[in-house]
Structures are given as C-alpha cells and as structure tokens.
Amino acid sequence: MDVYLPIANLAVNGLIIVALGALTGILSGMFGVGGGFLTTPLMIFYGIPPTVAAASAASQVTGASVSGVLAHTKRGGVDYQMGGVMVAGGLIGTVIGAGLFRLLQELGQIDVVINVLYVLMLGGIGGVMARESWLVLKAQKSGVPLPAAKRRHHPMVASLPLRWRFYRSGLYISPLAPLLLGVFTGILTMLMGIGGGFVLVPAMLYILGMSAAVVVGTSLFQILFVTMMTTMMHALTTRAVDIVLAVLLLIGSVSGAQIGAQLAQKIPAERLRFALAAIVLVVALRMALGLGWQPDEIYTVTPS
Amino acid sequence: MRVLLALLCLLLLGGARDPILVPEVSQHEVQVRQGFRGTELLLFGAILTPDGTRAGQDYDIVVVLKGPTRSIILREKQRIAGIWVNAESTEFRSAPTFFAVASSKPINRIVDDKTAAIYELGLPWLQLSPIGAYNPKEQARFSAGLVDLMQREQLYKDDSKGVKISEQVLYQARIKLPSSVQTGTYTAETFAITKGRVVASAIARVEVKKQGFERAVAQFAEYNGFFYGLLAVALSVAMGFMAGRLFALV
Numbered sequence: 001m002d003v004y005l006p007i008a009n010l011a012v013n014g015l016i017i018v019a020l021g022a023l024t025g026i027l028s029g030m031f032g033v034g035g036g037f038l039t040t041p042l043m044i045f046y047g048i049p050p051t052v053a054a055a056s057a058a059s060q061v062t063g064a065s066v067s068g069v070l071a072h073t074k075r076g077g078v079d080y081q082m083g084g085v086m087v088a089g090g091l092i093g094t095v096i097g098a099g100l101f102r103l104l105q106e107l108g109q110i111d112v113v114i115n116v117l118y119v120l121m122l123g124g125i126g127g128v129m130a131r132e133s134w135l136v137l138k139a140q141k142s143g144v145p146l147p148a149a150k151r152r153h154h155p156m157v158a159s160l161p162l163r164w165r166f167y168r169s170g171l172y173i174s175p176l177a178p179l180l181l182g183v184f185t186g187i188l189t190m191l192m193g194i195g196g197g198f199v200l201v202p203a204m205l206y207i208l209g210m211s212a213a214v215v216v217g218t219s220l221f222q223i224l225f226v227t228m229m230t231t232m233m234h235a236l237t238t239r240a241v242d243i244v245l246a247v248l249l250l251i252g253s254v255s256g257a258q259i260g261a262q263l264a265q266k267i268p269a270e271r272l273r274f275a276l277a278a279i280v281l282v283v284a285l286r287m288a289l290g291l292g293w294q295p296d297e298i299y300t301v302t303p304s
Numbered sequence: 305m306r307v308l309l310a311l312l313c314l315l316l317l318g319g320a321r322d323p324i325l326v327p328e329v330s331q332h333e334v335q336v337r338q339g340f341r342g343t344e345l346l347l348f349g350a351i352l353t354p355d356g357t358r359a360g361q362d363y364d365i366v367v368v369l370k371g372p373t374r375s376i377i378l379r380e381k382q383r384i385a386g387i388w389v390n391a392e393s394t395e396f397r398s399a400p401t402f403f404a405v406a407s408s409k410p411i412n413r414i415v416d417d418k419t420a421a422i423y424e425l426g427l428p429w430l431q432l433s434p435i436g437a438y439n440p441k442e443q444a445r446f447s448a449g450l451v452d453l454m455q456r457e458q459l460y461k462d463d464s465k466g467v468k469i470s471e472q473v474l475y476q477a478r479i480k481l482p483s484s485v486q487t488g489t490y491t492a493e494t495f496a497i498t499k500g501r502v503v504a505s506a507i508a509r510v511e512v513k514k515q516g517f518e519r520a521v522a523q524f525a526e527y528n529g530f531f532y533g534l535l536a537v538a539l540s541v542a543m544g545f546m547a548g549r550l551f552a553l554v
Contacts, residue, residue: 002339002341002483003338004336004337004338004339004340004341004483004518006514006517006518006519006521006522006525007521007522007525009484009486010482010483010484011340011341011342011483011484059536059537059539059540060540062537062540062541062544063540063541063543063544063547064544065544066540066541066544066545066548067544067545067547067548067551070545070548071548108377108379108390108393109389109390111390112381112387112388112389112390116387228537228540228541231533231536231537231540232530232533232534232537233533234533235525235529235530235532235533235536236529236530236533239525239526239529241525241532241533241536243521243525243532243535243536243539244521246536246539246540247539247543250539250540250543250544251543254543254544254546254547254548255547255551257544257547258547258548258550258551290388291387291388292386292387292388294388295381295388297381297453298380298381298449299378299379299380299381299446299449299450299452299453300378300379300381300390301376301377301378301379301399301450301453302376302377302379303374303375303376303377304375304376304377304395
C-alpha cells in the first residue's frame with residue numbers, strides 16, 4: 001500500500017510505517033516509555049529525511065501516552081504537582097531545544113550530535129537497566145534475595161534551595177530538581193524526537209527518589225505535554241511535521257500501546273526490563289557503528 | 305500545436321542544411337498526489353532534414369532531463385578523534401534536484417570532452433556553480449560525492465543505451481522519475497549530434513506539481529505553521545483517546 005508523504009516528499013509503504021508504529025506502541029504499552037527512541041532511527045534507516053522523522057515522531061508519542069495517562073489517572077498514579085513542575089521545565093526545554101536545533105543545523109552538525117546523543121543516552125541507560133534487571137533475575141534463580149534498596153534522593157537534590165512538599169511522590173524536595181529534569185528532557189525531545197520516558201523514569205526513581213507507584217503515570221503526564229509542545233515547535237520552526245506520516249504511525253502505535261499494556265500484565269516485570277534493556281542496547285550499538293566505524297553516507301545535502 | 309510550430313520552423317529554415325528536431329514528451333504535467341509512486345516519462349520525436357525527408361545520415365541523440373536547481377550545502381564526513389563528524393563542506397549554487405542523461409551511445413564516443421562540457425552532456429559535466437575558494441581537486445571530489453549520492457537515490461542517472469533510434473528518423477527514450485522528485489519545472493533537452501558536432505537541439509518542458517490534498521497539506525504546513533501544529537496535536541490526542549476507549553470495550 002503506497003502512501004505519498006507530502007512533507008517528506010516521497011512515497012512509502014504505508015503498512016511498514018503502521019507496523020513500525022505498532023512495534024513502538026507495544027513497547028510503550030509494556031514499558032511505559034514513548035518508544036520514540038526506536039521510531040526515529042528506524043524511520044531514518046527506511047529513508048525518511050531525519051528532520052521529518054524527528055518532527056513527526058513526537059506526535060506519535062503524544063498519541064501513545066494519552067491512553068496511558070488516562071489509565072494511570074484512574075488508579076491515582078499521577079502526581080499532578082510534580083508533573084506540573086516538570087511540564088513547566090519541559091516547555092522551557094523545548095524552546096531551548098528549538099534554538100539548539102537551529103544552531104546545530106547552521107553549524108552542520110545536527111546529525112552528528114543526534115547520533116552522539118543517542119549512543120550516550122541509550123548506551124548508558126540500557127547498560128544500567130540491563131545490569132540491574134540481570135542482578136534481579138539472578139537473585140530470583142538462586143533464591144537469595146537482593147538487599148532492599150533504600151528509596152532516597154540523590155545528595156545533590158538535597159542541596160538545592162527552596163523546598164516543596166510533594167505528597168503523592170512522598171517527597172520534600174526543591175522544585176528546582178524536577179524543573180531541571182523537565183528542561184533536560186524537553187531539550188532531548190526536541191533534538192531526538194523522543195518522549196524521554198526512558199530517561200525520566202530512572203531519573204525520577206534514582207535521582208529524585210519518587211514513590212514507584214506514581215513514577216510511570218507522572219512521567220507519561222510530562223511526556224504528553226512536552227511532546228505536544230514539541231510538535232508545535234517543529235510546526236513553527238522546522239516545518240517538518242508530516243501529518244500523513246504522523247497519522248500512519250499513530251494508527252499503529254495507539255493500538256500497539258493497548259496490546260502492550262495487556263502483554264505487560266502477563267510477563268514478569270524483571271524479564272520485561274531486561275528485554276527493553278537489550279533492545280535499547282542494540283539500537284545504541286547500531287548508532288555507535290555509524291559514528292565510529294562507517295557512516296551510512298559520507299556526504300549529506302542540506303538546502304542553503 | 306507543436307507539429308504546426310515545427311512545420312513553421314521547417315518553412316523558415318528552408319535553406320539551412322542542418323536537420324530539424326521535433327521533440328515530444330509523453331506527459332507535460334506530472335501530478336504528485338496520493339498513490340504517486342514515481343512515473344516514467346517517454347521522450348520521443350523525429351529528426352528531419354529541412355526538406356522534410358528523413359534525415360538519412362547517421363545521427364546520435366542525447367536527451368537531458370533536468371529538474372529545478374537549488375542552492376545546497378554539501379557536507380563531507382571525516383573521522384576525527386575516532387568519530388565521523390561533518391568536517392569540510394562546500395556550497396553549490398545550482399545543483400539540479402534531478403538530472404538524467406540518456407544517449408544512443410556512450411557520450412565519450414559521440415562527442416569530445418569540450419563539447420560534452422559545453423552542453424552538460426553527462427553527469428561528469430554538471431555545472432554546479434560552486435561558491436567560495438576554487439580548488440579544482442577539492443571541487444571534483446565534492447561533485448563526485450554529490451553525483452554518487454544522488455545516483456543511489458535514483459535522482460541522477462546516466463544511461464548510455466537509453467535512446468533508441470529507428471530508421472534514422474524516430475528516436476525515443478524512457479526516463480523514470482522516482483517518487484522523491486521535487487516539484488517544479490523540468491526541462492527535457494534533446495540534442496542531435498553528428499560527427500562530434502551538435503547539429504540540432506530542442507527543448508520541451510514538463511511541470512511536476514503537487515495536486516489536491518498533498519498540495520493543500522504542503523501549503524498549510526508552510527504558511528500556517530501554528531494551526532497545522534494544532535491540528536497535528538489534536539489528531540494525536542484524539543486518536544490516542546479513541547484507541548483507549550475502543551480497547552476498554554473489548
């Protein structure tokens with residue numbers, strides 16, 4: 001089924017794009033991450049111009065997180081106060097990100113920077129996740145339980161001035177910490193076309209020390225608003241949002257997300273996390289090969 | 305109309321010895337819309353002597369189909385400190401978005417390099433108008449890089465057996481446009497060449513344009529970014545919401 005993408009200026013096989021959306025949707029439903037980290041590079045491998053891929057992937061993440069947020073709201077799994085602070089940070093981040101995007105485009109290094117970011121973020125977080133879930137799996141096999149981790153925030157967070165009480169998260173910390181975290185993910189979203197869930201969730205757990213019950217819901221809440229803002233920013237600055245491409249991805253991802261959510265209830269959480277870590281590491285490795293060994297193309301064309 | 309014009313030319317050029325080329329293109333307008341997967345253009349025509357009889361002589365035909373040009377920056381990756389980064393770059397003021405050459409024989413057996421360069425016959429002779437310091441060796445490397453990249457995207461082509469000439473009168477060439485072609489005015493230039501000399505040339509135009517929905521979307525995104533963005537956001541929220549509702553029923 002051939003579909004012509006009016007902004008990307010080329011015809012693609014619509015079914016492949018829908019399948020791609022479904023794949024990332026399943027991931028997002030299973031793991032509570034947006035799946036953008038997979039969509040953007042896969043679309044680029046498929047031949048869609050990188051700017052269009054990054055700009056259109058954000059709207060797919062929006063769609064996938066809507067139903068997640070609704071589900072978590074019902075269970076009381078969203079800390080709106082914390083989420084609000086992070087959204088504010090995220091909005092600042094997307095504006096900074098848009099400026100950076102333009103600057104890097106002018107310097108001609110946007111594709112290199114995106115690749116380096118992918119390798120660092122995915123490699124780092126995938127590595128940590130793989131190690132942890134492996135330890136848990138091993139402990140389960142041997143029957144020796146791991147010492148229970150203490151839930152506490154990073155000492156750097158405690159040193160920030162001004163403190164607020166976040167009841168649902170069970171925290172009494174400076175709002176600057178989640179704000180900065182929001183800014184950071186906002187920048188990442190703008191540059192990489194990802195929701196940032198795979199950065200946010202561990203950061204909320206290990207840096208802020210939030211209660212696990214509200215982590216996924218609150219991160220989805222933040223992602224929802226930040227990706228909406230990102231789509232707007234791209235529509236206004238790069239003009240690279242391809243609405244036909246976005247709809248194809250959405251068809252796949254919104255249904256995939258529901259399937260993923262149901263699958264997640266059947267498979268043990270540790271195995272899920274290990275599987276996610278493996279996928280993340282494979283994508284990071286593929287990107288690292290392009291950076292260190294042999295890029296896909298030596299020459300790139302940009303209109304001037 | 306074209307035939308009439310050609311006949312007029314025939315009368316006007318009555319005394320000239322050079323042959324006349326009457327070119328035609330299968331499609332003067334290519335519509336880019338849903339379902340567009342690229343298209344194949346048939347460029348054909350006839351070579352006649354001024355008195356209207358068949359040319360009789362041995363001719364070679366070269367057809368050049370050229371898309372709108374644009375100014376581009378071409379960047380070259382180099383390995384610096386173990387990482388491939390964009391290092392050097394050059395700017396070309398007139399890089400065609402599409403360039404296809406079809407000929408009845410390999411170009412170097414039809415004309416010498418000088419003639420080929422003057423008439424832009426073939427990918428090595430593309431006139432890209434580089435800007436800035438002129439270093440022939442570097443420019444050649446960049447041009448070759450661009451040509452190689454565009455060839456793999458099917459946007460630049462060189463087909464030395466692409467033109468068929470029958471009975472020294474009729475010629476035809478097929479050139480495929482991929483779906484990723486840019487919109488704009490394309491020119492199809494046909495050259496009749498004998499003994500290394502271009503004896504006749506003629507131009508036909510092809511318009512490639514987006515139509516209907518595709519055109520509307522492209523213009524909406526370009527001129528109304530804010531509302532276009534809102535529409536994209538609204539669509540994604542609505543679809544996410546509906547999927548949540550639908551699956552809740554199942």
